[in-house]
Amino acid sequence: MVEKTPEHELAQLLGPRLLSLLSGQERVELEQFEMEIGELELWLSTRGNSIAAHEQVKEQPAPPSLIEEPFSFPAEKFPGKVREVTLGARPADGGTRGRTVTIGGATAPAYWYDCAPPRLPVIALDVFDMNIALPRPLKENIADVMEDPAAWARKNVEKFGAEVVTIHLMSTDPLIRDTSPSDAAKTVEEILQVVDVPLIIGGCGDPRKDAKVFARVAEIASGERVLLNSVTLDMAQARTLETVATAAKEHGHLLLAFTGLDLNSAKELNRRLYAYLPPEQVVMDLTTAALGYGLEYSFTIHERARMAALMGDGELQHPTVSGSTNAWAAREAWMALDPVFGPREVRGPLWESITALSLLLAGLDLLMMMHPAAVQTVREVTRHLLTTGKAEGDKGMTWIGTEI
Numbered sequence: 584m585v586e587k588t589p590e591h592e593l594a595q596l597l598g599p600r601l602l603s604l605l606s607g608q609e610r611v612e613l614e615q616f617e618m619e620i621g622e623l624e625l626w627l628s629t630r631g632n633s634i635a636a637h638e639q640v641k642e643q644p645a646p647p648s649l650i651e652e653p654f655s656f657p658a659e660k661f662p663g664k665v666r667e668v669t670l671g672a673r674p675a676d677g678g679t680r681g682r683t684v685t686i687g688g689a690t691a692p693a694y695w696y697d698c699a700p701p702r703l704p705v706i707a708l709d710v711f712d713m714n715i716a717l718p719r720p721l722k723e724n725i726a727d728v729m730e731d732p733a734a735w736a737r738k739n740v741e742k743f744g745a746e747v748v749t750i751h752l753m754s755t756d757p758l759i760r761d762t763s764p765s766d767a768a769k770t771v772e773e774i775l776q777v778v779d780v781p782l783i784i785g786g787c788g789d790p791r792k793d794a795k796v797f798a799r800v801a802e803i804a805s806g807e808r809v810l811l812n813s814v815t816l817d818m819a820q821a822r823t824l825e826t827v828a829t830a831a832k833e834h835g836h837l838l839l840a841f842t843g844l845d846l847n848s849a850k851e852l853n854r855r856l857y858a859y860l861p862p863e864q865v866v867m868d869l870t871t872a873a874l875g876y877g878l879e880y881s882f883t884i885h886e887r888a889r890m891a892a893l894m895g896d897g898e899l900q901h902p903t904v905s906g907s908t909n910a911w912a913a914r915e916a917w918m919a920l921d922p923v924f925g926p927r928e929v930r931g932p933l934w935e936s937i938t939a940l941s942l943l944l945a946g947l948d949l950l951m952m953m954h955p956a957a958v959q960t961v962r963e964v965t966r967h968l969l970t971t972g973k974a975e976g977d978k979g980m981t982w983i984g985t986e987i
Contacts, residue, residue, distance in 0.1 A: 656697050661893035665689040666863055668902050670810055671781030677806035681779030684746055686948035687902035693946045699969055705949045706958055707747035707783055708739035709908055712770050713754040718917030720931040724955055733773040740778045743955045749783040750774055755796050756787035764799035771800050785812040794823030801830035813841035816852050828859035841868040844884045850898040867901045873910040874938045882945050889946035902948040907939040932956040
């Protein structure tokens with residue numbers, strides 16, 4: 584039995600009266616109206632429509648085949664091209680090298696879908712003219728030759744397959760041994776006699792001392808077309824840039840223009856060099872930061888430089904070099920860490936490999952490296968990647984079922 588409340592009695596009294604007042608009205612507006620609903624059910628009759636729609640679909644005949652539509656990659660060409668630069672000179676060209684390497688020549692980004700890079704990247708291996716502190720994974724490969732730069736260079740070529748040798752004349756640093764330019768030149772001369780690949784000659788970083796060393800080395804190696812590494816805007820401020828650039832032009836060498844992650848600085852340095860020698864004798868180093876220590880900045884600056892060159896910026900249309908050995912500056916590459924991070928004998932070469940391979944996607948032309956395992960890894964990966972149009976599509980899916 585439902586108990587009647589005052590609200591129920593009021594509704595029974597007013598109900599008939601309200602219905603009589605509302606009769607004949609098409610629209611009613613209520614103000615300050617509230618309604619409490621416990622449950623609400625809506626019944627929509629859609630059975631007839633759904634059956635009709637279902638029958639209509641069934642009546643449509645299935646298409647005999649898929650609609651064929653042709654597809655072709657968009658043909659996009661870039662107006663600019665990276666200059667080609669040859670390192671080393673054979674006897675016919677005035678040098679003594681048995682081999683030369685050419686870098687540059689790109690007409691599209693390295694990752695472009697329908698245009699593979701014109702050639703594989705070149706790999707140079709480092710040599711130092713003095714025994715320096717190196718991580719154990721690096722030192723164990725060359726411990727027997729670290730006191731002899733010429734023997735070190737020969738081992739890099741004959742055992743590790745170096746296409747170019749980079750000799751760093753660290754002993755010339757006034758704060759280390761302050762080796763004279765003549766003694767440094769003798770070291771370069773010895774290496775020229777024991778290997779037949781092109782050379783990159785690195786200084787100590789002091790703008791005044793490097794100018795004297797490079798001038799002397801340029802004279803000793805006249806005609807060999809070595810790459811002097813490097814010239815900087817600091818040399819311009821020290822008024823020694825002209826000395827190096829003039830010596831390079833006179834003796835037929837190349838200059839590596841080094842700047843620190845700044846395209847405006849790179850363009851400015853290149854413009855200064857054009858006053859002394861042709862653009863075809865200039866190579867760029869925009870700085871390499873290691874994995875985990877700014878690699879993304881290096882990638883961005885190299886990619887921007889390459890895209891600007893391909894779009895027609897003549898001041899950036901130079902081959903680019905990466906000092907991928909900088910990866911060993913990362914603590915994770917050489918320090919003894921928790922076993923969960925893996926042995927450093929593996930971790931170090933991986934750090935150098937990933938640093939190099941990442942920058943190759945930005946369009947690098949030459950890599951300066953050090954660990955033989957990293958060199959082999961980068962070489963094999965690039966050979967596989969640069970086989971545009973030669974991959975077998977049916978075999979490409981076998982990795983799905985591969986057991987690791």
